Amino acid sequence: MTLYTKEVKQLYQKKAYDSCILKSNFYISFLKKNIEYKSLPSLYLQIAKSKRKLREYNDGKEASAHALYWSFKSVDSIKIADSYTELARNFKALTVYDSAIYNYQKALLIYQNKDDYIGESIVLNNLGSIHKIKGEFTKALEYYIKDLDLNRKNNSERDMAIAYNNIGQIHNSTNNFNLAISFFKRSEEIRRKLNDMHGLALVINNIASAYSQQNKTDLALDNLYIALTIFEKHKSTYRTTETLLNISNILIQKGQFRDAEIFINKANKKSREFEIENLIARGNYLSGENYFNQQFYNKALPYLLEAKQFYDQEHYVVDRINTQKLLYETYHELHRYKKAFKAHKLWSKLYIKMNTTIQQKELAVLNQRYLNKESLLKIDRLNKEQLLQQEKLVYQNRVNAALIFISFLALIFVIFIYISLQKRKKSLKIIKEQHDEISVINEELTDSLKYAHKIQRSLNAIPSKAKDLFNDYLIFWKPLHEVSGDVFSVSVKNDIVFISLMDFTGHGAPAALLATLGVKVLNSIIDSGISSPEKILQELDIRMNNLLEDKQESSGMDAAIVTINLKTNYLEFAGARRPLFYIDESGQHYIKGTKRSISDKLSNHHYSYQKHIIPITSELKFYLYSDGFQDQFGGVKNKKFLEKNLRQLIIDNSSESFSIQKERMEDVRTKWMAPQSDIQYKPTDDTLIIGFHFKV
Structure with missing residues (x-):
């Protein structure tokens, strides 16, 4: 290291980025005049890194290209790899991901040939990050596992902790929450061993995210409060503010809107004081979402418009889509249909950029x-x-x-x-x-x-052949009108019991017609010999899409399929946005359905549904339900009943017979809709809950 590069590196380490750039340019001019080129790659690299830190990514890209040119001139392999890496980082910041991947792969080959495991680890980590951003989770996982193996081989515990955390994020993104938590816990263990409190707080934040996805909101909040304490102790303004917003997001999810507002205000104060623009925008979005969920649509609107103004200027595609969608819903609730139409049209265009097909049925409905x-x-x-x-x-x-x-x-x-x-x-x-x-x-x-x-009702009747297989069963069916879009079906074929629940969009006669069509298509699929629940859902999705492809109205459905193999005594489950809840000797268990509806026109048609296998025991009782019960407004404060309360109602009465459970459900629903003598809420949707206890 020359005196020139040593001085500018010290300036960079002190975060004096402008001074680092000025000094580097001065030395570059001096060295070029004196035909001394050896230090030029390092000086250009310091400029590129400083420009990136200042978020001047195009200038950083240009400086990286100069560093690469002079590295080739000096035939310095490591400097060539470092230049490729820095060039890739700037492309990544500019969201030019294919160019970033190309340059990272160039750097990776050199680091591997030179046995530079630190450089190799950095590149593997960044390649995984880009593929994660692009939603290519399999490729991302491959790079993160390679990074983990590399750091195990070199006994680099700090980098192992990073790799475990990254692998956990992939599993969290693909809904494998328990697996995600296990990797986060490994990262947490190493962080505690190394006394890396800042890294520990980051991992705890991710654990909270996984718990939130599992609707374990109390556990999520506990972890977020721990992370908040650590970030505040280390005076990490950005992470403190980010965690305050994460807490408010969970509180909104729990329906604790006043508490959420307190945390949002704390976060907004910090983000505005330190001019953290992306967190200011997120705070505005969460304020808008908080007011929207309280039906204060006029209050929500200005916050959402401020968030939109920022996301329109930056490369925050997902945040921009979410903001635009909530704006459309807000305008719609305010009966400002022209504004709602324009907002929905822009949201649709943004959404199409992230998908391969154009679906504008909601636009037609809104129009x-x-x-x-x-x-x-x-x-x-x-x-x-x-x-x-x-x-x-x-x-x-x-x-x-x-x-x-x-x-x-x-x-x-x-x-x-x-x-x-x-x-x-x-x-x-x-x-x-x-x-x-x-x-x-x-x-x-x-x-x-x-x-x-x-x-x-005759279509929903349980055949006598199937009834003989049950110890007991529950049918809690409350159509909003005389006919319902929530239906179930039970049939037996080739020693397999097929149980399904379908929740079609809307209610009344239109939804009931679709439900009748759905049951007919489902029976046809079963008759064709398909017996695995995830394959039934896949085929149901294909056939319903073909039948409804020319329709202009929203015509999707959520569904849950359970099959019971009478020979093996195993239960198989697959869901399309509908869960399975079951209780056995080991306690209660909740399995989410795959996050894609049947005939979802705005999702990838090749999306696959996940299958879960459960052994049947004498104590096993399982439940399927639509969203009608949990979404019913009521209580003194006119709030939704919520799914967690429905599951608790089932748990509290699980030891009773299904007939008593049905009476308790009826009683709770009635009291929820009429909490006082002068308050009476109307039903908001079709309601269906089914439960079964098989003979073993």
Whole structure:
């Protein structure tokens, strides 16, 4: 290391980046004049690193290219690899990921040939990071595992902790939460051993994220509070602010909106004081989300607009999409349909950039809602004008009647009374005829719906062959109207019991028609010989997409499939946004469904569903349910019942017979919708819960 490079490196380590750049440029000019090129690669690298720290990535990219050129001139392999690495870092910051990957791979080959394990580890870590950002989790995991093996071989515990943490993040992103937590715990153990408190807090943050995804919000909060304490102790302003926002996000998830607002305000104060723009934007988004969930849509709107202004200027694609979607929903709730339409249109364009297919069905629905709203407003104006004209006419008639009354008191009074009586009789006759006609129509519609209800109940009937296999079973079915979009199906074929629950978009007759179609398609799939639940869902997705591809309305569904092999006594489960909850000798267990609905037009058609296998025991009881019960508004504060409370209701009564469990569910739902004598909430959606206890 020359005196020139030593001095600029010290400036860089002191974070005096501007001084480092000035001094490096001065020495570069001096050395070029004196035809001394040996130190040029190192000086250009210091400029590139400083520019990157100052977020001047294009300048950093240019300086990296100069460093690469002079490294080749000096035939310094390690400097060539370092230059490729720095060039890749700037491409990564500019979100030019393919160029970043190309340069990292160039550097990787050199580091491997030179046995430079530190450089190799840095590159493997960054390659994994890029593939994770791109959603290529398999490739990311391959690089992170290579990094872990490399650091094990060289006994680098600090880098092993980083690798364990990275692997945990991949499993967390792919919904393998228990596996993710196990890797996070390994990283945590090393961090504690090394007394690396800052790194420990980062890992604890990730553990909290995994617990949050499992709806273990209390555990998530416990970990976040620990992380917050560590970051505050180490005076890490950025991480402290970030953790405050993470806590507020969990509190919003728990419905504790006032507490969430307190943490958001604390975070906003810090982020504005230190001008941390991306956290200011996130704070604005969370404020908007918090107010939105409280139905304070006018308060939510300005915060979301401020967040949008930042994300429009930066490369925060996911945050921009989330903000735009919440803006659309806010405008929609405020009945500002033109704004909602524009916001949804922009959200759709942004979403399409991250997907291979263009699906604009929600736009069509929203546009139709807007046109319908305009029509309703026009009709309302005409009705008001007509009512005003009628009021003017009535007033004029009264004036005329008064004049006639004064002029011809006795005679006209009698005539007036007679005419009034005749008009009233005629009006009453017309009203009675209209009332009778409406009553007949209503009776016919009611009879039709009741008949449809009977048909749907017959489709949902459990065959006697299947009933003989159950010790007990539960059907808690509450359609919002006479017919329902929430249906279930039970059948037996080739020593396999098929149990399914489907929750179609919407409710009433349209959803019921789709539900009937869905049951028919499901039975056809089972009859074709497909018996594995994840393959049934896959085939159901394909067939429903083919049947509904020309529809303009939203027509998706969530589903859960359970199969029982009577020969092996194993239960298999796969879900499309619907979970399985079961209780056995070891306690209660909750398995989330795959995060993709059936006939989801905005998702990848080749998405695969995950299968889970569970041995059947004599104590095993399992439950499938739609989102109707948990999304029911009620209680004194008019909040959603929430899924965690539904699961607790099941747990509290699991030792009872299913008939008693059904009574308890009915009682809890009734009290939730009528918490006081003067408060009565209406049902918001179809509700379906099914449970089974098999004979073993």
